[in-house]
Amino acid sequence: MKIPAIHPDTHQKISWDIFILILTIAITIIIPLIMVYQLPLNGLLLIFDFCISMIFIADILIESHTAYFEQRELIRHKESIFKNYLKKAFPIDLLAAFPFFMILSLFPSPLMLQIAFLSNILRLAKLLRIGRTIGRIRNSKRLNPSFIRMSLLIFWILIAAHLISCAWMSIWENPGALNPLNAESMYLRSFYWTVTTLTTIGYGDISPSTNLETIFVIIIELIGAGMYGFIIGNIANIIANIDIAKSQYQEKMEKVTTFLRYKNIPHDLKNKIGDYYDYLWDSRRGYDESSILQDLPKPLKTSVSLFLNRGIIQKVPIFQGANEEFIKEIILNLQPVIFTPGDSVVIKGEIGYEMYFISRGSVDVVSEDESVVYATLGSGSFFGEIALLLSAPRNATIKAKDYCDCYSLDKDTFDQILVRFPEFAVKIREMAEKRRAETEEKQKKNK
Structure with missing residues (x-):
């Protein structure tokens, strides 16, 4: 049966990768403890070991059929996928999946049994293969990058501390020599020693008593000094870039x-x-949204602009019924502008060169002396089109009532768009004439 190439970004593949990540973390915690406490691998532990092998073998099968990206191109050719997997990841996955314990334990020799028991540490090789899943988490757009970096830093520190604690337990010859509590709570006290050593605090209440322990402590202290500086530098950088x-x-x-x-x-x-x-x-x-959009290629810029502004344009009566290309041209040429409360957006009698679309906030249409409010325009409204279309002076003063997010469209750009859409140009001019007549009628009534 031929297995089709698996896309690496499907929900099923991502879920499988997360499952393997969780399982790898679990065995990283459990297997060192099994080895330190010399727990016999029988019963449930033997079943657990068998299940790990089966799952990791299944992972080999899945990974050997998973497409991969090369210079952002998805490679689906099965032979290329298989060769790439054999060259990069197969040795590590095989080492983690191979049931060394079950095979070596078939030999009755005590030495072979000991080797079989120690071979379980090879399962931890799978830690080297979870980088892609962690990288996917690191590159997530849904979470704050600084939060992800901080979480991953803490994760790797805890993993390292756990492994060092287990290593210390395995060579600690007389835990209860200085304090009986050390022998009673061996893992907890080992983890405590690891943290104090890695953070360079080192209280000295747990100290080496043999040459092997002394050498181990020296190595961990050197690692701790470098890790301490690395952690402090990273935390400072993360805090500075949280927002x-x-x-x-x-x-x-x-x-x-x-x-x-x-x-x-x-x-x-x-x-x-x-x-x-x-x-x-x-x-x-x-x-500044315009500066961000300016960096995008035109297709992406069009898509983002349509998403942000389509609702505004669709609310404007003069654009209702317009074809998609016309709407795109209008939206791509909108410029964001903000007016503060009390700002005079347009003044009666001046020559206008822009029309405005209100995204958020409201404006008042007032008389020349600002004593009479003819109308209040809110979100989705537009104004300034009469002067823009008919080359006539502004027929009213418009003031921002509160903070007002608007988009402006200048006359030259609008004229160029209308040239390409002559039928719609006629409709817009008719509506502009009608609106000018309505505004003049309102002004006469309020005099």
Whole structure:
């Protein structure tokens, strides 16, 4: 029976990889303890050992049929997959899966039985093969990268501490010499010794008494000194990068504050500028969306822009019924802009060169002296199209009622788009004339 190539990113394959990761962690914890405590491999432990072999053999079968990426190209050719697996991962997987204990224990020799018992440590070779699953976790877009790095750092420290503790237990000749508690709670006291040694605290209440123990302690102390510096450096770096956006925002605010102070900007204006940046942080986390989109290739930029702004355009009556290409052209040429409360977005009588679409917030359409409010426009509304389409002066003053996220479309760009869609251009101009007449009627009634 031919097994088809398995895609490495399917849910089933990812679930299997996670299962193998959990099993590898389990055997990394259990097997060293079995060896240290000299537990006989019979009964449930023998079944456990047999199940591990079967699962790891199944993993070999799955991995030898799993496609792989090479320079971002998915390789599905079975012969290439098999050769790549044999060259890179097969020796390690075979070493971890081979049932050395069950085969060697068939020989009655005490020496062979001892070798069979010690061969269980070869299962830990599987630790070298969980890098891809951990890499997938590290590259996850759903979690904070700094949080992932911190979690993985703690994970590897605990794994190393466990293995060192088990190694110390295996050579510790007289645990109860200085303290009977050491013999009664051997693993706990060994783990305690490992942590104090790796962190370079070293209380000295557990000390070596033989040459082998002394050599082992020296090695662990050297490892601990390097690990301590590595951990401190990584933790400092992780903390500094837990929220890069926040750090960049605070750095920017320091520059803005210094500039305002240097130029002796009035206190009220300083507060308004500070409020603007606070709103920018709350609403956009300080990012300029246009600069981010500018780095993307056009197809990706189009997809993201459609996702962000399609709802706004679809709410605008003059664009209802427009074809997909026209909507794409409009959306790709929108520029984000923010107005603070009280800002005059447009002023009656001035020549307009932009029309605006409101994404969030609201604006008031007011009389020239701002004594009369003709209308309030909210999310999904648009304004400025009359001057833009008919080359006429603004017929009303519009002021931001609160913080207002808008998108602007300039006249030159809009005219270029309309040239490519002449039928829709006629419809838009008719609607613009109708809206201008309605606005003038409202203004006459309020005089």
